[in-house]
Amino acid sequence: MRDFSRDHRWLSINTATVRKQRGQDWPLLQILDACAARDIRAVSPWRDQVAAAGLQATARKLREHGLKLSGYCRGGMFTDDDATEQNLRALDEACELNAPCLVLVVGALPGALNGQAQHKDIASARAVVRDGIATLLERARERGMPLAIEPLHPMFAADRACINTLEQALDVCDELDPARSGALGVAVDVYHVWWDPKLYAMIERAGGRRILAFHVCDWLTPTTDLLNDRGMMGDGVIDIPRIRAAVEAQGYAGYSEVEIFSMHNWWQRDGGETLDTCIHRHQRCV
Amino acid sequence: MRDFSRDHRWLSINTATVRKQRGQDWPLLQILDACAARDIRAVSPWRDQVAAAGLQATARKLREHGLKLSGYCRGGMFTDDDATEQNLRALDEACELNAPCLVLVVGALPGALNGQAQHKDIASARAVVRDGIATLLERARERGMPLAIEPLHPMFAADRACINTLEQALDVCDELDPARSGALGVAVDVYHVWWDPKLYAMIERAGGRRILAFHVCDWLTPTTDLLNDRGMMGDGVIDIPRIRAAVEAQGYAGYSEVEIFSMHNWWQRDGGETLDTCIHRHQRCV
Numbered sequence: 051m052r053d054f055s056r057d058h059r060w061l062s063i064n065t066a067t068v069r070k071q072r073g074q075d076w077p078l079l080q081i082l083d084a085c086a087a088r089d090i091r092a093v094s095p096w097r098d099q100v101a102a103a104g105l106q107a108t109a110r111k112l113r114e115h116g117l118k119l120s121g122y123c124r125g126g127m128f129t130d131d132d133a134t135e136q137n138l139r140a141l142d143e144a145c146e147l148n149a150p151c152l153v154l155v156v157g158a159l160p161g162a163l164n165g166q167a168q169h170k171d172i173a174s175a176r177a178v179v180r181d182g183i184a185t186l187l188e189r190a191r192e193r194g195m196p197l198a199i200e201p202l203h204p205m206f207a208a209d210r211a212c213i214n215t216l217e218q219a220l221d222v223c224d225e226l227d228p229a230r231s232g233a234l235g236v237a238v239d240v241y242h243v244w245w246d247p248k249l250y251a252m253i254e255r256a257g258g259r260r261i262l263a264f265h266v267c268d269w270l271t272p273t274t275d276l277l278n279d280r281g282m283m284g285d286g287v288i289d290i291p292r293i294r295a296a297v298e299a300q301g302y303a304g305y306s307e308v309e310i311f312s313m314h315n316w317w318q319r320d321g322g323e324t325l326d327t328c329i330h331r332h333q334r335c336v
Numbered sequence: 337m338r339d340f341s342r343d344h345r346w347l348s349i350n351t352a353t354v355r356k357q358r359g360q361d362w363p364l365l366q367i368l369d370a371c372a373a374r375d376i377r378a379v380s381p382w383r384d385q386v387a388a389a390g391l392q393a394t395a396r397k398l399r400e401h402g403l404k405l406s407g408y409c410r411g412g413m414f415t416d417d418d419a420t421e422q423n424l425r426a427l428d429e430a431c432e433l434n435a436p437c438l439v440l441v442v443g444a445l446p447g448a449l450n451g452q453a454q455h456k457d458i459a460s461a462r463a464v465v466r467d468g469i470a471t472l473l474e475r476a477r478e479r480g481m482p483l484a485i486e487p488l489h490p491m492f493a494a495d496r497a498c499i500n501t502l503e504q505a506l507d508v509c510d511e512l513d514p515a516r517s518g519a520l521g522v523a524v525d526v527y528h529v530w531w532d533p534k535l536y537a538m539i540e541r542a543g544g545r546r547i548l549a550f551h552v553c554d555w556l557t558p559t560t561d562l563l564n565d566r567g568m569m570g571d572g573v574i575d576i577p578r579i580r581a582a583v584e585a586q587g588y589a590g591y592s593e594v595e596i597f598s599m600h601n602w603w604q605r606d607g608g609e610t611l612d613t614c615i616h617r618h619q620r621c622v
Binding site: 159162163165167170171172176203204205207208209212214215217218244245246247269271272273276286287288289 | 445448449451453456457458462489490491493494495498500501503504530531532533555557558559562572573574575
């Protein structure tokens with residue numbers, strides 16, 4: 051297991067962690083400057099932030115600072131009407147930004163995210179998702195862009211992602227990429243998987259070849275909001291080092307990406323303070 | 337599959353559904369009167385409500401109305417310091433009230449429910465829980481009182497129950513009661529398990545012998561509170577009839593128990609209105 055205590059060379063900042071500080075959007079190019087000023091070497095930006103900053107301007111800024119991506123957020127949402135178009139664009143952008151993978155939040159019951167679920171058949175939503183990944187995978191292979199399925203916590207099964215366990219994600223990987231080519235894998239986010247009694251067995255099953263990204267934050271007790279009350283590493287109950295050790299034992303040697311949606315705490319602070327805290331906690335609690 | 341549309345003979349009311357209406361506790365004996373007045377035939381009371389009403393007074397009232405129990409809520413919390421004492425009392429009470437089973441909410445990381453988790457080792461919490469069930473099972477067998485492990489939604493893994501899937505619960509059942517004696521089984525609550533990609537496979541694995549209780553409510557989109565924003569059947573995205581059909585296909589022929597914790601909606605209404613709605617929706621949406 052790598053020693054993270056001395057520096058933060060393996061820290062990546064998911065830019066949603068500092069997307070809106072004290073009620074104001076922090077523009078992506080400024081976030082990248084702030085990361086570079088702290089010797090952060092990698093980020094994972096969100097599509098809407100890139101769109102606001104401009105794709106080319108973002109690419110330039112990344113080059114200027116020598117910043118790498120740990121992933122690109124995100125493709126997926128395969129049950130949406132415009133899924134195909136959106137995913138091809140996401141693929142283009144991921145290639146343009148030299149992302150190591152396009153992260154997939156796969157979508158769930160159509161309409162549920164707006165409180166208007168069109169049906170209750172989660173099995174059919176899962177079939178649509180599987181087919182959507184299969185189709186996108188062909189295009190992604192052509193471009194040499196790996197797809198990382200991110201299983202989301204079961205509390206998001208209705209509205210955000212109907213792939214909810216590593217086991218389920220790996221079943222899809224095994225079906226669509228039985229050769230373990232590297233074109234399809236998973237993003238392991240401790241927030242989504244920490245509770246799973248089969249977590250360690252599934253990390254082993256995934257192996258280094260299938261683990262394309264590793265995300266960290268923490269589970270707070272109590273958690274006051276399903277979406278936007280994630281904790282800073284060390285403030286919650288997830289045994290993050292144990293999970294990281296398991297992932298690295300399979301050969302994962304990439305970035306550890308901090309992704310914290312925190313409406314009432316970390317989004318209410320100065321963005322620089324939040325970044326500094328990420329660095330500090332990454333050295334001590336990851 | 338039984339026809340629930342013509343009457344509500346298989347409806348049971350978990351008394352937490354109407355425990356505090358418009359900010360005031362509704363006393364259990366009054367709840368039982370209100371249920372009986374509506375020809376509801378079964379209830380599942382909570383220990384604190386029984387304690388407030390008095391065990392003997394509760395037993396008398398149940399007899400007076402000919403009300404059955406569909407379960408007794410609850411034992412478990414095996415990681416608490418006073419677990420043994422509390423569980424033996426719960427067992428006594430369940431026997432006194434002629435419950436068909438004692439429902440177990442098994443507990444999780446000690447202290448987490450108060451925001452002060454003593455450790456982050458969920459595997460060790462699970463071991464404590466397994467041992468606690470094993471010990472309680474001996475006493476429960478002597479009393480002829482079946483224990484129903486209720487897997488709770490993974491969003492409760494930190495603070496309420498570290499058994500979070502039917503698969504996990506059935507693994508414990510198979511280990512501690514390999515003969516499938518009927519002394520140990522599961523409570524299937526649609527709220528906790530609806531998202532699970534292995535749900536139907538695990539209902540089949542459980543079989544009629546292991547399914548000791550069936551609870552219904554609904555998953556709202558959005559869900560605004562992890563604990564107390566459960567929906568009335570029909571208001572959410574759970575395909576309840578499909579799950580009931582699967583459970584009944586295994587031979588389950590018991591009550592369908594409505595258990596809704598609803599801080600902002602159903603607890604804010606007149607208790608009679610909430611009960612009437614339960615009856616109405618039970619006929620149409622379960």
